[in-house]
Amino acid sequence: VFQLSVPLNFLGSVYRELRQSLLDMETLFNLQKVNVSIQELPDAKTLALTKGGEIKFENVSFGYNKERPILRDLTMTIPAGKKVAIVGPSGCGKSTLLRLLFRYYDVEHGRILIDDQDVRHVSLESLRKSIGVVPQDTPLFNDTIEHNIRYGDLSAPESRIIAAAERARIHDIISSWPAGYHTTVGERGMMISGGEKQRLAVSRLLLKDPPLLFFDEATSALDTHTEQALMQNINSILREKARTSVFVAHRLRTIYDADLIIVLKEGRVAEQGTHKELIDRGGLYSELWSAQETLFNSDGEKEVVIDDS
Numbered sequence: 162v163f164q165l166s167v168p169l170n171f172l173g174s175v176y177r178e179l180r181q182s183l184l185d186m187e188t189l190f191n192l193q194k195v196n197v198s199i200q201e202l203p204d205a206k207t208l209a210l211t212k213g214g215e216i217k218f219e220n221v222s223f224g225y226n227k228e229r230p231i232l233r234d235l236t237m238t239i240p241a242g243k244k245v246a247i248v249g250p251s252g253c254g255k256s257t258l259l260r261l262l263f264r265y266y267d268v269e270h271g272r273i274l275i276d277d278q279d280v281r282h283v284s285l286e287s288l289r290k291s292i293g294v295v296p297q298d299t300p301l302f303n304d305t306i307e308h309n310i311r312y313g314d315l316s317a318p319e320s321r322i323i324a325a326a327e328r329a330r331i332h333d334i335i336s337s338w339p340a341g342y343h344t345t346v347g348e349r350g351m352m353i354s355g356g357e358k359q360r361l362a363v364s365r366l367l368l369k370d371p372p373l374l375f376f377d378e379a380t381s382a383l384d385t386h387t388e389q390a391l392m393q394n395i396n397s398i399l400r401e402k403a404r405t406s407v408f409v410a411h412r413l414r415t416i417y418d419a420d421l422i423i424v425l426k427e428g429r430v431a432e433q434g435t436h437k438e439l440i441d442r443g444g445l446y447s448e449l450w451s452a453q454e455t456l457f458n459s460d461g462e463k464e465v466v467i468d469d470s
């Protein structure tokens with residue numbers, strides 16, 4: 162029995178690794194156009210979240226090419242355990258922040274610190290394990306719903322998968338399908354809506370339960386009612402666990418309760434504060450808020466697309 166269990170365990174771990182690398186590939190493709198020159202230092206240490214997950218951008222400059230800088234001397238702090246929102250015109254570099262944080266690219270100038278450790282000095286594995294993302298668009302695997310959620314934590318029992326789906330507000334929908342959690346999705350399976358995909362991505366993230374969470378337009382495909390219900394669930398989990406979370410959102414109604422709102426413009430922080438502070442300030446945020454509220458009141462579902470020009 163002993164002799165048999167060794168190779169089986171071994172196969173099990175190969176299988177898990179394969180799945181895990183598929184998951185990493187998924188994140189990778191989502192964040193697109195990866196720079197293969199990123200190398201880990203030979204003496205890279207494991208990222209240690211000694212302060213509860215504080216993220217600092219210090220004088221960060223970055224562009225995908227020399228002619229067009231995207232971030233210009235950007236300095237900001239995302240405090241540990243807080244909910245932070247990043248707002249700014251389309252194309253101003255919000256998703257780029259995430260790519261730099263994950264170290265899919267390196268900064269040109271300045272540095273990015275997580276609990277005082279430069280992301281360039283820690284192992285890539287420990288860095289990427291610590292951050293969970295709900296990306297703008299989540300591709301699904303040609304696999305069952307259950308497995309698509311399980312990528313968040315390959316050892317999770319079914320009960321935790323269901324609990325995650327419940328909190329992500331998709332359990333009832335899944336249960337209404339004839340094959341339930343065994344329904345195959347993806348290109349060769351059932352086609353599901355953008356909003357369902359987003360909720361699957363949230364389920365996966367809740368199951369992974371990483372110390373740092375990043376939501377990149379994670380609820381943009383949902384109707385206002387479902388979005389609010391889902392945000393309530395996410396907020397209560399974040400509060401309960403005191404997780405550091407970053408929300409990139411165009412619809413300000415989804416983030417106005419953040420502990421800190423950072424408004425980016427032309428590659429820098431234009432203003433920051435709580436919703437109330439920013440409204441009182443009467444700057445860019447308050448303009449965006451008024452524009453969206455006017456539209457929201459006249460037509461409940463539409464959103465204002467922020468134009469950089």
Ligand code: ATP
Nearest residue numbers: 193194225226231250251252253254255256257258
């Ligand atoms: P949105 O709100 O529309 O999602 P964003 O603020 O997240 O936008 P980013 O995706 O960070 O913006 O992109 C910032 C700018 O960099 C954009 O003008 C984009 O076209 C450009 N860009 C993004 N990825 C690359 C790349 N790999 N090569 C060259 N330019 C890129």
